[in-house]
Amino acid sequence: MIRVAINGYGTIGKRVADAAALQDDMKVAGVVKTRPSFEARIAVKKGFRLFTNTKDNIPAFNAVGIKISGTLDDLLKESDIVVDCTPGKVGAENKEKIYMPRKIKAIFQGGEKAKTVEASFNALCNYASCLGKNYIRVVSCNTTGLCRTLGTIDRAFGIKKARVTLVRRGADPADADTGPINAIVPDPAEVPSHHGPDVKTILPNIDIITSAMVVPTTLMHVHSVGITLSRPATREEVISAFQNASRIILVSAADGIDSTAKVMEYARELGRPRSDLYEIAIWKESINVIGDELFWTQAVHQESDVVPENIDAIRAVTGIEKDAHKSIAKTNKNLGMIK
């Protein structure tokens, strides 16, 4: 059993903790919070051992009667690996100041720069190249979504070039401080955006140019994808490639799933924790081949698509499973995914 520490128990951290607890080859050694919020109380209720990042924060937890098992330092002594789910850039500091001196392996998230780590990770695309590494990062929710689908098409038909527009959610559902609430914001204003280079940290040979905007919604990003194919493909062949791929589902407007709101309603019906949708949803009607060009539109549940990736990343860097497909299948089964 690999002992996993989760440092940072927010949107991503609490999901990764729950997902790791569902696996039979790893256990959650503890989770780390800086403040005694309601989430700290729930973590303890769920049976997770709760730690703080520094001992200075312990009195605040004691004051409200939340049991603390020690500091991050104490937790790392009892762990084989740490999944760092702190806000962007905190992870890079943690790597230098905490994880490297203690010689503990760490997995970071998409808010950290690629240069912080030895390799960026996406289970379907490059599991094998991350085996045994000490520091890797699971790429962002958007990059994860694009790597799953572009990787599938590249393996099946080859991609000459990809041009993608990303429509990003303005804030996570619990975030009351960011927006926009009444605007569509080109973000970044510059084209190309940074998303293309981030995809290339996983799929270096794809010629990809991206642009992005932020819209007033809290659930899901949408990507409008245009590809020039290297080899000819029919629409049916593309549909079949997506149908056979792991962690991708096809949804249909004709079936009533005609918006991100409906995709999330579908996810609620699946009855998973927090109504999470780990898979990338592609609208079947959007898939079209015109000459050598392929188009589709996909939706990404930003809070959860990276969760199974973090579980596979734990297996890759610790080496407890060397076969990507076996790890993916195990994670999928334990998280209640179909494929």
Ligand SMILES: NC(=O)c1ccc[n+]([C@@H]2O[C@H](COP(=O)([O-])OP(=O)(O)OC[C@H]3O[C@@H](n4cnc5c(N)ncnc54)[C@H](OP(=O)(O)O)[C@@H]3O)[C@@H](O)[C@H]2O)c1
């Ligand atoms: N949200 C998304 O859509 C999303 C998707 C994919 C990837 N990511 C990436 O995942 C990472 C985490 O993002 P998130 O959305 O989960 O952020 P988040 O919801 O803000 O959670 C981060 C948590 O870390 C805790 N924290 C802050 N400073 C800390 C420190 N020094 N040590 C330990 N814990 C600390 C905070 O909890 P307390 O202060 O309450 O303890 C906070 O709840 C980022 O790199 C982000 O870019 C986010």
